[in-house]
Amino acid sequence: MPESPLSFRTRSPELRKGGTVVGVTDRIYDVSGSTVIFEEVLLRGDLSGELEYNGTRLRVIKVDTAIGMLVDQRGPRGPVWKGVTCAILGI
């Protein structure tokens, strides 16, 4: 009977592309269904193409707002995308 180790891998708000962090979500999202909407993504690199988020493959299909520099009660940061809709490609 197949036996495997259990990995309680720490979940992360990081979006990765080819292993490199290209974005950070404002909180950790549970990803299920056909799409997920991230309220905010802090850009660290190129978010085009296939991305990986806590073991799930995603692709950005829509961005509501792109902001160069955002200043609010959480401090200054940018560039930031708001309302990022991603298609869930699979696990």
Place this chain on the structure above:
Amino acid sequence: MSKTREWFRSYSSLLKARFSASGLIEHRVTKGSSREAQILDVLSALLPLRISVLRDGVIIDSSDTESPKFDALLVDRQFWPLLMQQDTVAVAMLESVLVAVEIKSSLGSKDLTDIINKSSFLRTMRCAGRGAAVCPPVVVAFAYECPNLPLAFFDFAVNFRLNPTKSPSLVCTLNSGLLFLAHVDGTALVPTDVPTAGLVPAIAGAGEDSLLIFLYFLSRMAALGSDTVDTMLSYSTPVFAATRVHHFDDEFLNAVARDEGARLRARECFKRAQSTPFEQLYGDARSSLKLS
């Protein structure tokens, strides 16, 4: 052994002792209520305070569709109102529920079917807006005993393969093991809370550490996006690092999902007395389907 592990084993022993003591109550409903209260008291004491443990909860959605009654609902009361509370019964908005919990004295086939049916109903209710966590919420179950854990796992795994998005996410049997869903990450399985097609149903024979792992899973499901719960993993590394799990291979699951006759033949193999090793039951089930 870490103190955390010892404490949870003590909780497990206490629950087991109280379960036995409540067995002397002849009135079935009173006995059941007592047993529900025992585990819910532990959860209420230990889960993060942001989570309210509502006993005997009913969930409705915006179209007034009403769920079956669950033994407990884990609800975000910090930002979400209830719709009704009278004595011990509460009605919660679908979107406010983090986890729906069922509690069983014994996890027999009929009990697991009841859990699966309730989960199936809840997981198809319609969300009007964004939920506190995942919407529709996930369903978990806790049982004090299980007369045949291999058979329970077979039924859980087959049901998941047939109806993945409607499946319960986690079933814990005290001092025995956990049935849950995971995705494959290299050679390891990573537990996943939300039932989704493509996941692997798995069983962990965690024994006396089942309650500790159950509480971790519940805390994680209700963590509202925070990763602070993962710090808990450091508090009993031997448990979380050393747990190994078993699962059925795809060939077997496809065979039993595709054909009811095959499913019944395989199931017969798991009905045998629990003293037979799981691997042997599985081997016999594969042989009954003429799989190598």
